Amino acid sequence: MTKDTSDGSSELPVIHGEIHICNDKITYVGDPRFAPSADWDREIDADGNIIMPGFKNAHTHSGMTFLRSYADDLPLQNWLYDKVFPLEALLTSEDIYWCSRLAIMEYLTSGITANFDMYQKTDAIVRASVDSCYRTVLCGSVNNFVSSVEELEQNYLRYNNYDPLISSQLGFHAEYTTSEELLHGIADLSHKYKAPVYTHNSETADEVSDCVKRTGYTPTVYMERLGLLDHGGGGFHCVHMTEEDLDIYKEKGLWAVTNPSSNLKLASGIAPLTHMLDKGISLAIGTDGPASNNCLDMFREMFLTTALQKVTEQNASAMDANIVLRMAASNGAPAMCLPDCDCLAPGKQADLIMLDIHQPNMQPVNDVSKNIVYSGSKQNVLMTMIAGNILYENGIYKIGEDPERISAKVNETIHRISRS
Structure with a gap:
């Protein structure tokens, strides 16, 4: 998990911890031993993957x-x-x-x-x-x-x-x-x-x-x-x-x-x-x-x-x-x-992503941030969350509309106006 680096430091620290989200906000980031207890609607095991600001x-x-x-x-x-x-x-x-x-x-x-x-x-x-x-x-x-x-x-x-x-x-x-x-x-x-x-x-x-x-x-x-x-x-x-x-x-x-x-x-x-x-x-x-x-x-x-x-x-x-x-x-x-x-910190918006570091292009993990920039790709995006809502997870869209219908509508648009 990447953490708040808004202090202007050049390095991008990675911590092993957990993140808590309530409604659209982040409420806790850090060591599980010091995390407040709560009853969650859903608990996600990130399995060692990277959670970072979107x-x-x-x-x-x-x-x-x-x-x-x-x-x-x-x-x-x-x-x-x-x-x-x-x-x-x-x-x-x-x-x-x-x-x-x-x-x-x-x-x-x-x-x-x-x-x-x-x-x-x-x-x-x-x-x-x-x-x-x-x-x-x-x-x-x-x-x-x-x-x-x-x-x-x-x-x-x-x-x-x-x-x-x-x-x-x-x-x-x-x-x-x-x-x-x-x-x-x-x-x-x-x-x-x-x-x-x-x-x-x-x-x-x-x-x-x-x-x-x-x-x-x-x-x-x-x-x-x-x-x-x-x-x-x-x-x-x-x-x-x-x-x-x-x-x-x-x-x-x-x-x-x-x-x-x-x-x-x-x-x-x-x-x-x-x-x-x-x-x-x-x-x-x-x-x-x-x-x-x-x-x-x-x-x-x-x-x-x-x-x-x-x-x-x-x-x-x-x-x-x-x-x-x-x-x-x-x-x-x-x-x-x-x-x-801008970052993962209490009070910030829960706009975050999870990246799969278990795929071959992200191994070995010598430097997480450099893996993301130099070898990462869209195939590593497991989850995208905005304002506490998961809109994309494991290849599935949760956006209130059939993706095939969206694509069909856009194809209709270009076919119509390109022949006008």
Whole structure:
């Protein structure tokens, strides 16, 4: 069992003990000899397996499951404008509901207990999450084509007081899809509520150079000058960052959320994570959406996060596995404004997973955390619990819907709109 390591230490201690859960909260973690007695609805023998905080998917687009393997092997701008946007315009709320439920199933198999979801028709995302008993943080996706500043504010006020599993943060799609007028409006909201703002940032070299041509500034500097970053937040991807950009991230306490699989698949580049760490910038990990990844798998993201830094730095000791595991399991919580979901400790949310260490890929157990990052996979996820509810266990989903029906609904969606 991993324990609370929120003191900032680099190591990730493992203890032999037990964990008690009452309703949605953890009530005890530690030595069985000192555990309080209680009458349990269920007692689970973990058989020496690992119980740890669930992974946090700090950037994704769940509703894009309908596009998995539909528009591949294309540069980002062609992929986005020629393939993605035209089909997305045909989606209904019901389509996004079923597509989001399919994504949630995949998150559960990967041990992901919360996602930071940027997509349209937030009512459908919320309904899918609540019906699945899944934890979702909504990220605003305002741009010139979808949503508005008024809708962003309505969602922020409504969904932060809607359901314990749902919360909402201010955000917009990207600098290059959002007019300056809209950006001013979002900055005003941020100042009004003293709220962080999130967006795609510096994903490609063209994005940065085009912004410099239009505004005279990189996207990060441009957003900083507009007042969008005054209350924190973060950027997704952050691949092509200047030293000035990184200084702003450090000064403003912004989160850089890396998405290595997507950045490789779209040939966007490799984020300078090692340099960011050296500067003290906070890092988290996301899968990005199932159209650009195409797999919602935190194990693959963790391996790529460390391996790519080793190659780019030409240093096999770069980006230690312990740092990466913390990025995936703990750092995503504060990045997504989920302070009670970062570790296993009394009073924290019972968002946790059990990993099978008896399988061959996890033996021998010389170093548990390095096994998880370097050799672990979705096959090791035995159980995923959110808010004290087991939603996935031993290959069985407990999400209130037949998995086959969810898959069928998503297939119906892509077949319909791809022929329109």
